[in-house]
Amino acid sequence: MADIFAALKNKISGKNIKIVFPEGLDERILTAVSRLTEENLLQPILIGDETEIEEKAKSLNISVAGAKIYNPANYSGIEELVQSFVERRNGKVTEEEARKLLLDENYFGTMLVYKGEADGLVSGAAHSTADTVRPALQIIKTKQNVKKTSGVFVMVRGEEKYIFADCAINIAPTSQELAEIAIESAKTAKMFDIDPRVAMLSFSTKGSATSQETEKVAKAVELAKEMAPDLILDGEFQFDAAFVPSVAEKKAPGSVIKGDANVFIFPSLEAGNIGYKIAQRLGNFEAIGPILQGLNAPVNDLSRGCNAEDVYKLAIITALQALA
Numbered sequence: 001m002a003d004i005f006a007a008l009k010n011k012i013s014g015k016n017i018k019i020v021f022p023e024g025l026d027e028r029i030l031t032a033v034s035r036l037t038e039e040n041l042l043q044p045i046l047i048g049d050e051t052e053i054e055e056k057a058k059s060l061n062i063s064v065a066g067a068k069i070y071n072p073a074n075y076s077g078i079e080e081l082v083q084s085f086v087e088r089r090n091g092k093v094t095e096e097e098a099r100k101l102l103l104d105e106n107y108f109g110t111m112l113v114y115k116g117e118a119d120g121l122v123s124g125a126a127h128s129t130a131d132t133v134r135p136a137l138q139i140i141k142t143k144q145n146v147k148k149t150s151g152v153f154v155m156v157r158g159e160e161k162y163i164f165a166d167c168a169i170n171i172a173p174t175s176q177e178l179a180e181i182a183i184e185s186a187k188t189a190k191m192f193d194i195d196p197r198v199a200m201l202s203f204s205t206k207g208s209a210t211s212q213e214t215e216k217v218a219k220a221v222e223l224a225k226e227m228a229p230d231l232i233l234d235g236e237f238q239f240d241a242a243f244v245p246s247v248a249e250k251k252a253p254g255s256v257i258k259g260d261a262n263v264f265i266f267p268s269l270e271a272g273n274i275g276y277k278i279a280q281r282l283g284n285f286e287a288i289g290p291i292l293q294g295l296n297a298p299v300n301d302l303s304r305g306c307n308a309e310d311v312y313k314l315a316i317i318t319a320l321q322a323l324a
């Protein structure tokens, strides 16, 4: 496959985009950061104790000389961050709570992004998704026209490239939320040169089963078509009807999707998260993400099962989102 990252790297190279990595002591993070600085792709900011980070890097025989290191415990601008945080939360945290929360590397790193000290954040190699993204939801928040952020994976195997969503955030999306996830995912697809053909997935194809769950997806299809009439999108589909042309002919003749979908919208987080991990682990797809869409500034969450290559790639994507 043509390396989809070659083009992405060209776009960010030399632009000095500042990406904060709250997990400054994680081996995978340090390895990726060292490579990112060596290749002059971005300006990393590691969070943690400087001596500990440098010793860890030394023990791994890598250099983090190109990275800045900030320690929340002795950061000179902490007072300003505390005041801004209290203001942003608007009555939801006291000053004392803010001071405590900002010792947490994810809250601290997210505030650096909010204050413009950094352009984006990558975390989650050692934190759960909830702990990684909660500060972003509370502080960075979604863009004005987006109600919910959601998490997509770019699934890559050889020449094949697909988008799976939502695999990371919304546990039980409503029809309205599913429609929004579909539209945002189609936009994200274009970032990877995928011309979106969106399938809204279910266990039913075009009414072959009826239940609250299938009706929720059918309604989402209706809403998405109203919200984005030019988007190639249809459903509800079982996966085979969305992906296999001969099955599509039988189950959904006349649909604009002819077994050729490339953006797959799952009806629930259970389905999306399980689905992407099956494709990754049984299907040998590389799973790049989750990439959070719809936030005011890019914050991305790694899977705890990630490796240094995943960190490297997600950092490049985060930098690219920062440029958009």
Ligand SMILES: CC(C)(COP(=O)(O)OP(=O)(O)OC[C@H]1O[C@@H](n2cnc3c(N)ncnc32)[C@H](O)[C@@H]1OP(=O)(O)O)[C@@H](O)C(=O)NCCC(=O)NCCS
Pocket (backbone or CB within 6 Å): 092, 129, 130, 131, 133, 134, 137, 138, 142, 147, 148, 149, 150, 167, 168, 169, 170, 171, 273, 290
């Ligand atoms: C994302 C998640 C952590 C948010 O849950 P939470 O912290 O309980 O969120 P709350 O309902 O307390 O909301 C916290 C804030 O985030 C906002 N928020 C919650 N979900 C949001 C979303 N999808 N998009 C944007 N904002 C959101 C709320 O509006 C709230 O903002 P406010 O405090 O300014 O009013 C939760 O939905 C979750 O755990 N999802 C599953 C994550 C996961 O385990 N994924 C699998 C592995 S990838």
Ligand SMILES: CC(=O)OP(=O)(O)O
Pocket (backbone or CB within 6 Å): 124, 127, 128, 129, 167, 168, 273, 289, 290, 302, 303, 304, 305
């Ligand atoms: C995206 C995801 O599933 O993350 P984790 O494996 O860390 O739960």
